[in-house]
Amino acid sequence: MAPRPHWLFGDQLGPHFLDPRHGGPDDKAPVIMIEARSVLRRRRFHRAKAHLVLSAMRHRAAELGDRVTYVRAETYAEGLEKVRGRRASSPLTVCHPTSRRALAFVSGLDGVEVLPAKGFLVSHDDFAEWAGRNKGKGSGRSQSPSLRLEGFYHWVRERHDLLMDGDDPAGGRWNLDHDNREPPPRGQDTLDVRGPWRPSEDDIDDEVRRDLDRWERDGDVSFVGRDGPRRFPATRREARSALRHFVAHRLAGFGRHEDAMLAADPVLSHSLLSVPLNLGLLDPAECVEPAEEAYRSGDAPLNSVEGFVRQIAGWREYVWHLYWHFGEDYRHRNALRHTTPLPDWFLDLDADAVTANCLSTVLAQVRDTGWTHHIPRLMVLGSRALQDGWDPAAVTDWFHRCFVDGYDWVMLPNVVGMSQYADGGMMTTKPYTSGGAYINKMSDFCAPCAYRPDHRTGEEACPYTAGYWFFLHRHRTRLAANHRTARAVKGLDRLKDLRELLDTTAQRGDAPP
Incomplete structure (x- = not known):
């Protein structure tokens, strides 16, 4: 047969x-x-x-x-x-x-x-077994502490013997995030690290681009952003080359500045491997195994390797399984009742319309490449949407459309759960947003900006600083009941210019910040 x-x-x-x-x-x-x-x-x-x-x-x-x-x-x-x-x-x-x-x-x-599904370390059945064993454990109201990332990540590492020394995590600690949150080096526009692997286009790329041009001219399709040259692997051979290049030349410096942002160096030491992974060109096991080998051989420090392993064997697997575990209704979650439509300047990736240097810079990166790393996604793009109360379903769709590594399973938990807190705490313990002080600490965006990160009101008021306090005020009752945000909410009572801040922020509306 x-x-x-x-x-x-x-x-x-x-x-x-x-x-x-x-x-x-x-x-x-x-x-x-x-x-x-x-x-x-x-x-x-x-x-x-x-x-x-x-x-x-x-x-x-x-x-x-x-x-x-x-x-x-x-x-x-x-x-x-x-x-x-x-x-x-x-x-x-x-x-x-x-x-x-x-x-x-x-x-x-x-x-x-x-x-069965392929391209992941953990099967649906194994995740269901893990989730079932942990169901009901822990404490909390709307939150599900038993299904938090940290516990899942430990389980994956133990199950797959990743960065383990016997029964213990390599180096004695599961989580080295504390070592991976350094701001960018002072006085440097770029990191002192070899650049990322880049492909060479061929006749197939030319053919695709001609087809896209024709379809656009005929009115069959419409796109946002800019195209060319191709920056990410499109073949298995290219994906393997990108992986080897990262492990050999960039992994060692990845950890320290994992959360940093530089206007002239948007990639820093990030791997860019989410793109070939999500196309299925790479398998996660073949990514984490050479990274661990680099640690064992002394070619990369543990904090860099653990940070990379956490991204792939922890967060990526976690997001994949929560997408299926939470069910179809999860995409309609809107615990904060945010309904503001996305403004046209954001939908069109019109970075030139934006005054705030951090947002303009990151939006331009998306426009030009279809990619930024996780901190600009969360603390610049996502934070803007959260502070302004944009519809989380529309924000999810935007990330899905505008990022080269964006798929429904990727963006739904990342945006609804992590970025917009629209699930009310099913995935994370608090909303992730901040004032301009965080952006100023972790980037070089603020120095040339027309706004000042420490100004809440006036012409130089930072949209993120003002927006942060506006967000806390808007959701004061809910956030005061959360032990991770209660202290910040109390800070509202110390703001003598709160009324001016609220009036100014409300008047801005959907105008570009």
Whole structure:
């Protein structure tokens, strides 16, 4: 009997998705790939993201050669019809997709067997077992202390023997965050570290860019942001090169300045590996294992390696599983009742319309590259949305569309739970926002800015400093009951200019800060 064809989605591009030794399809199974134009019409994606995904898909198809049937269609359903023809229920397999929408679609098709998810260290069943064992433990009201990241991260490290010395964590501590929060070096515009790996474009990239140009001219699709040159891996070989380059040249310096921000050096020592990981070009195990080897051989300090392992084996796995664990209703959570629409300048990535240097700089980074690291995402972009009360569903969609590593499973917990606190504490213990003092400490953004981080009112009032106090006042009752924010709320009573601050902030409306 001939093996059933196997359908590859555009974020399932690595060899592990076709490996029969780990629950994949038969090694001789023909492969189906569908490039559906409707995906690009559904949302106004970043142009660089559209280019990257299509380039990666077409590169994978070229690698598979005669084994693959590559279909360009309006929708996935139309593409399947082209492949299956009159045999509309002919059997095929597909690995568990990464979004609820895609899973519902493939699960509703006749003759389709959904294989287990790949590209993660922890299976759905194993996470369910862990979550079930911890259910009801701890204390708290709306929070779920038993399902917090730290406990999950310890469990993953123990289960996979990552950075462990016997039963204990390497170096005697699980968490080295305290060592990884240094501000950028004084007087330096960039870190003294070798630059990130960059790819060289080829004929496939040129073809994709011509297609995107034509579709835009014809009015079929619309994008935001700028495209070119490609900055991230689109093939397995490129992804492996990027990983080796990071471990050899950048991992050692990653930890100390993990949370720092520099206008002229947006990448710092970050790996940029979330992009090939989320395309399925890399498997998380092959990322954390050489990082640990670098520590064991003395080539990278423990704080850098632990910080990197935490990102991949901790946070990435945690977000993936919470996406499925919390259920579909999670995307509609809005505990703070924020409903303000996103302003046009933000939707259009119009960095030039913004006066606040931190926000203008970060928005320009997104416009030009489709990427920033986690601190600008959380403490500049996300904090602005939280302080101004923007609709969390719209903020989630914006991050999904505008970041090259953004997918539904990535952004829903990150934005609803971490960034916008819209779940009321199911994922994190407090809202993550701050005044200008934090940004001033952790970046070089404030010195050339028209606003001053220590001014709450007046023409030089920092939008983040004023916005922070406005946010605390707006949600005073809720935040006063949270032990992690209660002290900050009490600070409102010491502000003699609170009324002026509230009036000024309210009058700004959705004007660019």
